[in-house]
Amino acid sequence: MLVWGASGLFFFRRLHIPILSDQFFYMAVPDWDIPLYSWTRLRFLLHRSATFHSALIPIVLLIASLWGIRRAKLNSNSLRWWRWLRDGGIGLSVGMSAHLIWDALLSSTKSGFVIYGWTHSASQTWLALNLLVGLGVPFVMVRAMGGSGTGNSLN
Numbered sequence: 001m002l003v004w005g006a007s008g009l010f011f012f013r014r015l016h017i018p019i020l021s022d023q024f025f026y027m028a029v030p031d032w033d034i035p036l037y038s039w040t041r042l043r044f045l046l047h048r049s050a051t052f053h054s055a056l057i058p059i060v061l062l063i064a065s066l067w068g069i070r071r072a073k074l075n076s077n078s079l080r081w082w083r084w085l086r087d088g089g090i091g092l093s094v095g096m097s098a099h100l101i102w103d104a105l106l107s108s109t110k111s112g113f114v115i116y117g118w119t120h121s122a123s124q125t126w127l128a129l130n131l132l133v134g135l136g137v138p139f140v141m142v143r144a145m146g147g148s149g150t151g152n153s154l155n
């Protein structure tokens with residue numbers, strides 16, 4: 001999930017394997033707004049969209065997983081799936097943050113990291129805020145888990 005968020009599984013692109021060579025596999029999650037926009041024509045998906053170039057998606061996954069883990073304590077057979085979602089969400093959050101840094105530093109456009117339709121300063125504020133959340137939340141969660149890998153206090 002970490003790699004997926006950051007760069008996508010780009011190596012599948014040229015292999016032409018059905019499904020695995022599809023855009024969603026080889027593109028980084030933040031850049032999914034490109035194919036999604038070409039399908040849906042929804043204006044909020046125009047690249048770079050605030051929806052995908054943010055901590056929004058991984059944070060929603062993490063909240064869902066924490067909610068699920070809490071619920072699954074009563075009914076433990078789904079617990080490992082919720083934990084898998086939580087770990088995937090942590091990886092995705094860090095990976096997407098890395099992608100945002102990448103976009104900001106190595107952007108192909110002269111204006112740098114700009115959310116479509118936003119001003120430069122609003123985009124920079126958005127970037128800083130989402131890096132704080134996108135890196136801070138996983139950091140706090142991993143610390144709360146005690147770094148044991150199996151998890152303690154969050155379980």
Ligand SMILES: [Zn+2]
Pocket residue numbers: 030031048099103
């Ligand atoms: Zn991007």
